[in-house]
Amino acid sequence: MEAPTLSFSRPLFAKLSPHPYLLRNLSPASPADSPCRTNGRAPHEARPVHIHTGSLSHAHGSALVRTGDTTVICGVRGEALPVTSIPQYRPKTVFDADNSGTGIGRGELKDYDLLVPNIELATGCAPQFLPGVPPTALAQTLSTRVYSLLLAARVVDPANLRIWYTPPKEGGDAMDADEEDEEESTKPQLMAYWVLYIDLLFISFDGNPFDAAWTAVMAALRNIKLPQARWDPDRETVVCSRANAAPLNIRGLPLACSAAVFLEKEHAEGGEGRHWMLLDPDRLEESLCREVVTVVVDCSSGETRLRSIEKQGGTVVGRELVRGFAGVAEGRWKEVSKAMG
Amino acid sequence: MADRRRVNGPVGATIPPVFEDEEVQTQETQRVTRSRAPNGIRKMYLKTGVTPSASGSAYLEIETSGKDGVSGLKLSCTVHGPRSLPRSSPFSPHIILSTHVKFAPFATKQRRGYLRDPSERDLGTHLEAALRGAIIADRWPKSGVDIIISIIEGDQDRETSGAQGDDTWDMMNALSGCITVASAALADAGIDCVDTVAGGVAALVKDGGETGTARIVIDPISSEHESIEAACCIAYLPTRDEITNLWFKGDMPDHDMGIYSELVQQGIQASKLANRVLVESLGETVK
Numbered sequence: 001m002e003a004p005t006l007s008f009s010r011p012l013f014a015k016l017s018p019h020p021y022l023l024r025n026l027s028p029a030s031p032a033d034s035p036c037r038t039n040g041r042a043p044h045e046a047r048p049v050h051i052h053t054g055s056l057s058h059a060h061g062s063a064l065v066r067t068g069d070t071t072v073i074c075g076v077r078g079e080a081l082p083v084t085s086i087p088q089y090r091p092k093t094v095f096d097a098d099n100s101g102t103g104i105g106r107g108e109l110k111d112y113d114l115l116v117p118n119i120e121l122a123t124g125c126a127p128q129f130l131p132g133v134p135p136t137a138l139a140q141t142l143s144t145r146v147y148s149l150l151l152a153a154r155v156v157d158p159a160n161l162r163i164w165y166t167p168p169k170e171g172g173d174a175m176d177a178d179e180e181d182e183e184e185s186t187k188p189q190l191m192a193y194w195v196l197y198i199d200l201l202f203i204s205f206d207g208n209p210f211d212a213a214w215t216a217v218m219a220a221l222r223n224i225k226l227p228q229a230r231w232d233p234d235r236e237t238v239v240c241s242r243a244n245a246a247p248l249n250i251r252g253l254p255l256a257c258s259a260a261v262f263l264e265k266e267h268a269e270g271g272e273g274r275h276w277m278l279l280d281p282d283r284l285e286e287s288l289c290r291e292v293v294t295v296v297v298d299c300s301s302g303e304t305r306l307r308s309i310e311k312q313g314g315t316v317v318g319r320e321l322v323r324g325f326a327g328v329a330e331g332r333w334k335e336v337s338k339a340m341g
Numbered sequence: 342m343a344d345r346r347r348v349n350g351p352v353g354a355t356i357p358p359v360f361e362d363e364e365v366q367t368q369e370t371q372r373v374t375r376s377r378a379p380n381g382i383r384k385m386y387l388k389t390g391v392t393p394s395a396s397g398s399a400y401l402e403i404e405t406s407g408k409d410g411v412s413g414l415k416l417s418c419t420v421h422g423p424r425s426l427p428r429s430s431p432f433s434p435h436i437i438l439s440t441h442v443k444f445a446p447f448a449t450k451q452r453r454g455y456l457r458d459p460s461e462r463d464l465g466t467h468l469e470a471a472l473r474g475a476i477i478a479d480r481w482p483k484s485g486v487d488i489i490i491s492i493i494e495g496d497q498d499r500e501t502s503g504a505q506g507d508d509t510w511d512m513m514n515a516l517s518g519c520i521t522v523a524s525a526a527l528a529d530a531g532i533d534c535v536d537t538v539a540g541g542v543a544a545l546v547k548d549g550g551e552t553g554t555a556r557i558v559i560d561p562i563s564s565e566h567e568s569i570e571a572a573c574c575i576a577y578l579p580t581r582d583e584i585t586n587l588w589f590k591g592d593m594p595d596h597d598m599g600i601y602s603e604l605v606q607q608g609i610q611a612s613k614l615a616n617r618v619l620v621e622s623l624g625e626t627v628k
């Protein structure tokens with residue numbers, strides 16, 4: 001009597017033994033078939049990205065980014081921080097006109113914590129992210145990465161965040177000040193800063209959270225419209241006007257691109273066996289790969305500028321692969337910046 | 342209180358934007374009055390399956406009233422379960438429901454923190470009571486189900502001052518939205534329920550100053566009326582004609598108990614209208 005043959009459906013096979021399943025898909029038996037991943041994409045193919053901005057009415061800027069099944073919503077709110085509330089505040093008498101070289105501007109953002117990004121994963125977006133627990137290591141890592149990239153890429157110009165006050169001349173009216181000094185009138189004083197609270201909420205999680213989160217942050221910052229603010233000396237606080245809400249002057253458009261490295265042998269040492277770089281990994285692929293590379297490029301000025309290279313988890317990706325990957329990141333930049341409009 | 346696991350802002354307290362006095366006054370004189378019929382609810386958009394990795398999920402959006410600054414309601418719900426309980430928990434012959442409602446930090450006029458505050462826990466308790474009556478709990482012994490709701494945008498008028506106490510009435514609208522969206526997500530997850538439960542709000546409002554008369558409207562928005570005297574949020578099962586949760590708040594004249602039952606009846610009406618939208622969208626999911 002012959003033993004009955006077992007045959008599994010594809011999703012069942014994916015659940016029982018994911019590594020061989022993905023390996024079989026990437027290295028097909030016949031050379032005519034091109035390698036493809038379990039989600040049907042080629043290894044260098046990323047999911048299309050959809051961006052909607054301005055949908056929240058209580059936030060000064062907002063963006064909803066959808067990359068496949070990963071959905072993240074970002075809301076940016078500005079609140080005023082009087083300089084009197086800053087401990088050990090020392091007024092700077094000289095401000096860089098364009099904040100390009102010496103990094104004085106960056107000092108303000110970092111010293112006074114003017115940018116506050118936070119990523120919330122515990123919204124039930126995936127079965128492993130249930131609420132009621134403090135932020136997991138992944139959430140903390142993502143928040144920190146977004147924070148350090150925001151400061152390093154210098155996209156926000158601290159000049160937009162300063163709130164000035166010019167004390168009136170004798171017999172004159174108080175003016176809304178700008179930064180130029182006039183010889184006759186008194187010098188404008190810096191009375192407060194705008195603090196931007198950048199909150200990201202993951203509604204659905206299917207891999208590659210950093211790319212989606214960073215795209216949402218950039219889209220929301222470009223969408224933000226801060227109300228016009230002035231310092232009221234009588235009430236000693238910042239008073240805003242809805243009349244001319246102005247957008248921020250965002251420098252450049254750095255966008256992130258990540259890939260995971262899938263090894264033929266699960267516990268390979270020293271780079272034996274083949275490897276594939278899977279662009280924009282989804283949840284299944286992320287769970288099977290230990291090594292991840294993220295490159296942030298900015299092509300908005302015409303030439304490609306590399307803003308950040310991060311890689312962790314393994315030793316497969318070296319200089320050559322990173323160089324090649326930067327080229328892939330350029331292509332991804334064009335796709336995403338087109339979606340941003 | 343610095344949370345070490347999150348990026349904290351500056352040590353000093355930040356002030357939310359305060360707007361010029363003249364502007365606030367002009368906004369008040371331009372107050373939009375209710376254009377819907379007293380027994381009509383706002384348009385709702387309900388979609389299931391927004392989070393594929395969860396057992397069930399749903400997204401609800403209620404339209405804004407068209408005035409600049411008054412937001413609608415945007416809720417996202419995910420259901421995880423039925424899943425096995427941890428080993429340490431005692432045996433339970435029926436399914437254990439755990440609800441979690443959270444406002445996003447950018448959802449309301451005042452920025453909210455990341456830790457749940459008592460009002461959110463209160464909403465979670467009301468939601469659990471509303472859903473417990475609808476789920477057939479005996480079919481799933483030794484299991485638990487997690488219902489997580491994120492309120493992306495709360496129902497709040499940006500210009501109306503906080504002194505008017507709008508927070509309570511907005512909580513009621515939020516609760517009725519939570520009940521409807523949780524019901525859709527439960528159906529999407531395939532958890533057995535006796536009926537679909539939908540939420541509805543009815544309120545006793547007063548317009549026209551001191552001499553105005555009070556009338557009952559459903560699906561109230563606090564910015565459309567001068568004052569809301571009392572409101573009631575109902576979770577109702579239409580086929581079985583049962584109320585699973587009733588939350589009543591406000592001041593009512595004590596000489597007329599008829600108003601109370603009238604409010605409840607109107608709340609049931611609002612529930613039925615919301616239920617129609619719910620059933621229609623679930624029908625589309627099945628197709």
